[in-house]
Amino acid sequence: DAKTTQPPSMDCAEGRAANLPCNHSTISGNEYVYWYRQIHSQGPQYIIHGLKNNETNEMASLIITEDRKSSTLILPHATLRDTAVYYCIVRGGIYNQGGKLIFGQGTELSVKP
Protein backbone atom coordinates (compact mmCIF):
# COMPACT_ATOMS: atom_id res chain seq x y z
CA ASP A 1 0.00 0.00 0.00
CA ALA A 2 1.03 3.58 -0.63
CA LYS A 3 2.50 5.27 2.42
CA THR A 4 1.48 8.79 1.47
CA THR A 5 -1.63 10.96 1.64
CA GLN A 6 -2.30 13.69 -0.89
CA PRO A 7 -5.32 15.87 -1.65
CA PRO A 8 -7.17 14.43 -4.67
CA SER A 9 -7.22 17.69 -6.60
CA MET A 10 -5.95 21.27 -6.61
CA ASP A 11 -6.28 24.31 -8.82
CA CYS A 12 -3.61 26.88 -9.53
CA ALA A 13 -3.57 30.07 -11.56
CA GLU A 14 -1.12 30.23 -14.42
CA GLY A 15 2.07 32.01 -13.45
CA ARG A 16 1.55 31.49 -9.74
CA ALA A 17 3.37 29.02 -7.55
CA ALA A 18 1.76 25.63 -7.10
CA ASN A 19 2.30 24.10 -3.67
CA LEU A 20 1.41 20.42 -3.50
CA PRO A 21 1.37 18.88 -0.02
CA CYS A 22 2.06 15.30 0.94
CA ASN A 23 1.80 13.52 4.27
CA HIS A 24 4.06 10.56 5.00
CA SER A 25 3.87 10.22 8.75
CA THR A 26 5.16 6.62 8.81
CA ILE A 27 8.31 7.29 6.80
CA SER A 28 11.40 5.58 8.15
CA GLY A 29 14.93 6.89 8.34
CA ASN A 30 16.26 5.31 5.15
CA GLU A 31 13.28 6.09 2.95
CA TYR A 32 13.32 8.80 0.32
CA VAL A 33 10.49 11.07 -0.81
CA TYR A 34 10.04 11.01 -4.59
CA TRP A 35 7.77 13.09 -6.77
CA TYR A 36 6.59 12.09 -10.23
CA ARG A 37 3.91 13.51 -12.45
CA GLN A 38 1.79 11.97 -15.17
CA ILE A 39 0.29 13.96 -17.97
CA HIS A 40 -2.77 12.31 -19.45
CA SER A 41 -2.04 9.06 -21.32
CA GLN A 42 1.73 9.36 -20.89
CA GLY A 43 4.26 7.62 -18.70
CA PRO A 44 5.17 9.26 -15.40
CA GLN A 45 7.91 11.87 -15.42
CA TYR A 46 10.46 12.15 -12.64
CA ILE A 47 10.46 15.53 -10.91
CA ILE A 48 12.61 15.45 -7.81
CA HIS A 49 13.52 13.41 -4.76
CA GLY A 50 15.03 13.98 -1.34
CA LEU A 51 15.93 12.33 1.91
CA LYS A 52 15.86 15.05 4.56
CA ASN A 53 17.29 18.22 3.08
CA ASN A 54 15.33 20.55 0.86
CA GLU A 55 16.10 20.04 -2.79
CA THR A 56 15.77 22.21 -5.89
CA ASN A 57 16.22 21.51 -9.57
CA GLU A 58 15.16 23.12 -12.81
CA MET A 59 11.62 21.81 -12.47
CA ALA A 60 10.69 22.23 -8.84
CA SER A 61 11.63 22.55 -5.21
CA LEU A 62 11.03 19.96 -2.54
CA ILE A 63 10.57 21.09 1.04
CA ILE A 64 10.72 18.33 3.66
CA THR A 65 9.74 19.09 7.24
CA GLU A 66 12.30 18.54 9.94
CA ASP A 67 10.46 15.51 11.33
CA ARG A 68 10.16 14.19 7.74
CA LYS A 69 6.48 13.44 8.20
CA SER A 70 5.37 15.70 5.40
CA SER A 71 6.69 17.48 2.36
CA THR A 72 5.66 20.06 -0.21
CA LEU A 73 6.44 20.14 -3.89
CA ILE A 74 6.67 23.66 -5.24
CA LEU A 75 6.32 24.54 -8.91
CA PRO A 76 7.47 28.16 -8.80
CA HIS A 77 5.66 29.49 -11.88
CA ALA A 78 2.98 27.07 -12.99
CA THR A 79 2.09 26.90 -16.68
CA LEU A 80 -0.79 25.20 -18.45
CA ARG A 81 1.59 22.37 -19.38
CA ASP A 82 2.01 21.58 -15.69
CA THR A 83 -1.55 20.27 -15.57
CA ALA A 84 -1.09 16.63 -14.54
CA VAL A 85 -1.48 14.12 -11.74
CA TYR A 86 1.33 14.52 -9.23
CA TYR A 87 2.44 11.53 -7.20
CA CYS A 88 4.32 11.71 -3.93
CA ILE A 89 6.00 8.38 -3.19
CA VAL A 90 7.97 7.13 -0.23
CA ARG A 91 10.62 4.78 -1.46
CA GLY A 92 12.87 2.45 0.42
CA GLY A 93 16.23 1.19 -0.62
CA ILE A 94 17.14 -2.20 -1.95
CA TYR A 95 16.66 -3.79 1.45
CA ASN A 96 13.25 -2.21 1.90
CA GLN A 97 10.79 -3.52 -0.67
CA GLY A 98 13.55 -3.71 -3.24
CA GLY A 99 13.45 -0.02 -4.04
CA LYS A 100 10.03 -0.29 -5.63
CA LEU A 101 7.85 2.73 -6.38
CA ILE A 102 4.36 2.22 -5.02
CA PHE A 103 1.97 4.79 -6.47
CA GLY A 104 -0.95 6.20 -4.49
CA GLN A 105 -3.83 8.16 -5.96
CA GLY A 106 -1.89 11.40 -6.38
CA THR A 107 -3.10 14.99 -6.71
CA GLU A 108 -4.70 16.13 -9.93
CA LEU A 109 -3.37 19.64 -10.49
CA SER A 110 -5.28 21.88 -12.86
CA VAL A 111 -3.49 25.04 -13.92
CA LYS A 112 -5.99 27.59 -15.15
CA PRO A 113 -5.43 30.68 -17.34
Add this chain to the structure above:
Amino acid sequence: GAVVSQHPSWVICKSGTSVKIECRSLDFQATTMFWYRQFPKQSLMLMATSNEGSKATYEQGVEKDKFLINHASLTLSTLTVTSAHPEDSSFYICSAEQGLAGGPLGNEQFFGPGTRLTVL
Protein backbone atom coordinates in the same frame (compact mmCIF):
# COMPACT_ATOMS: atom_id res chain seq x y z
CA GLY B 1 17.19 12.60 -18.32
CA ALA B 2 17.54 9.07 -19.61
CA VAL B 3 15.15 7.81 -22.29
CA VAL B 4 13.00 4.71 -22.14
CA SER B 5 10.99 3.59 -25.15
CA GLN B 6 8.13 1.15 -25.51
CA HIS B 7 6.90 -0.67 -28.55
CA PRO B 8 4.21 -0.74 -29.70
CA SER B 9 2.56 2.41 -28.40
CA TRP B 10 -0.84 0.83 -28.92
CA VAL B 11 -2.13 -2.57 -29.97
CA ILE B 12 -5.52 -4.10 -30.65
CA CYS B 13 -5.83 -7.86 -30.59
CA LYS B 14 -8.43 -10.58 -30.56
CA SER B 15 -9.34 -12.46 -27.42
CA GLY B 16 -7.14 -15.51 -26.92
CA THR B 17 -4.09 -14.20 -28.71
CA SER B 18 -0.77 -13.22 -27.14
CA VAL B 19 0.77 -9.78 -27.26
CA LYS B 20 4.39 -8.84 -26.66
CA ILE B 21 5.40 -5.39 -25.43
CA GLU B 22 9.01 -4.24 -25.54
CA CYS B 23 10.70 -1.84 -23.15
CA ARG B 24 14.11 -0.42 -24.03
CA SER B 25 16.51 1.87 -22.22
CA LEU B 26 18.02 3.90 -25.06
CA ASP B 27 21.01 5.63 -23.54
CA PHE B 28 21.81 3.71 -20.39
CA GLN B 29 22.03 0.19 -19.11
CA ALA B 30 19.21 -0.84 -16.83
CA THR B 31 19.91 -3.58 -14.36
CA THR B 32 16.35 -3.37 -13.13
CA MET B 33 13.14 -2.75 -15.01
CA PHE B 34 9.61 -2.58 -13.66
CA TRP B 35 6.25 -3.23 -15.29
CA TYR B 36 3.08 -1.41 -14.30
CA ARG B 37 -0.54 -1.53 -15.36
CA GLN B 38 -2.97 1.36 -15.23
CA PHE B 39 -6.73 1.19 -15.69
CA PRO B 40 -8.70 4.30 -16.65
CA LYS B 41 -8.86 6.95 -13.92
CA GLN B 42 -6.75 4.79 -11.60
CA SER B 43 -3.20 4.95 -10.38
CA LEU B 44 -0.33 2.82 -11.59
CA MET B 45 -0.17 -0.67 -10.17
CA LEU B 46 3.18 -2.41 -10.02
CA MET B 47 3.04 -5.82 -11.64
CA ALA B 48 6.58 -7.12 -11.46
CA THR B 49 10.25 -6.33 -11.03
CA SER B 50 12.59 -7.57 -13.70
CA ASN B 51 16.31 -8.01 -13.14
CA GLU B 52 18.64 -8.69 -16.04
CA GLY B 53 19.56 -12.35 -16.28
CA SER B 54 17.21 -13.59 -13.60
CA LYS B 55 13.56 -14.43 -13.14
CA ALA B 56 11.11 -11.62 -12.59
CA THR B 57 9.55 -11.04 -9.18
CA TYR B 58 5.80 -10.66 -9.39
CA GLU B 59 3.58 -8.68 -7.06
CA GLN B 60 0.87 -10.46 -5.14
CA GLY B 61 -2.13 -11.25 -7.29
CA VAL B 62 -0.31 -10.99 -10.63
CA GLU B 63 -0.33 -14.23 -12.59
CA LYS B 64 3.21 -15.01 -13.69
CA ASP B 65 2.05 -17.55 -16.25
CA LYS B 66 -0.18 -14.99 -17.89
CA PHE B 67 2.23 -12.07 -17.85
CA LEU B 68 5.58 -13.43 -19.02
CA ILE B 69 8.53 -11.15 -18.45
CA ASN B 70 11.95 -11.56 -20.02
CA HIS B 71 14.92 -9.29 -19.28
CA ALA B 72 17.53 -10.80 -21.54
CA SER B 73 19.84 -7.79 -21.82
CA LEU B 74 20.69 -4.62 -19.95
CA THR B 75 18.64 -2.54 -22.38
CA LEU B 76 15.61 -4.69 -23.14
CA SER B 77 12.76 -6.20 -21.17
CA THR B 78 9.64 -7.71 -22.70
CA LEU B 79 6.18 -8.34 -21.29
CA THR B 80 4.04 -10.93 -23.03
CA VAL B 81 0.35 -11.02 -22.22
CA THR B 82 -0.64 -14.59 -23.00
CA SER B 83 -4.15 -15.59 -24.04
CA ALA B 84 -5.34 -12.03 -23.67
CA HIS B 85 -8.94 -11.33 -22.72
CA PRO B 86 -10.94 -8.09 -22.66
CA GLU B 87 -10.26 -7.63 -18.95
CA ASP B 88 -6.54 -7.40 -19.78
CA SER B 89 -7.21 -4.22 -21.74
CA SER B 90 -5.16 -1.57 -20.00
CA PHE B 91 -2.29 0.89 -20.24
CA TYR B 92 0.99 -0.96 -19.64
CA ILE B 93 3.98 1.11 -18.58
CA CYS B 94 7.57 0.07 -18.00
CA SER B 95 10.32 1.83 -16.14
CA ALA B 96 14.05 1.34 -16.03
CA GLU B 97 16.63 2.08 -13.42
CA GLN B 98 20.34 2.48 -13.81
CA GLY B 99 22.34 0.75 -11.16
CA LEU B 100 21.05 -1.01 -8.11
CA ALA B 101 17.34 -0.42 -7.56
CA GLY B 102 16.80 2.10 -4.82
CA GLY B 103 20.48 2.15 -4.04
CA PRO B 104 22.10 4.33 -1.39
CA LEU B 105 22.03 7.41 -3.57
CA GLY B 106 18.39 7.00 -4.48
CA ASN B 107 18.38 6.15 -8.14
CA GLU B 108 15.85 7.67 -10.47
CA GLN B 109 13.42 5.44 -12.26
CA PHE B 110 12.70 6.50 -15.84
CA PHE B 111 9.39 5.61 -17.38
CA GLY B 112 8.43 4.66 -20.89
CA PRO B 113 5.54 6.33 -22.71
CA GLY B 114 3.23 3.37 -22.17
CA THR B 115 1.45 0.85 -24.39
CA ARG B 116 -2.30 0.84 -24.67
CA LEU B 117 -3.65 -2.68 -25.12
CA THR B 118 -7.19 -3.25 -26.28
CA VAL B 119 -8.46 -6.81 -26.41
CA LEU B 120 -11.61 -7.36 -28.44
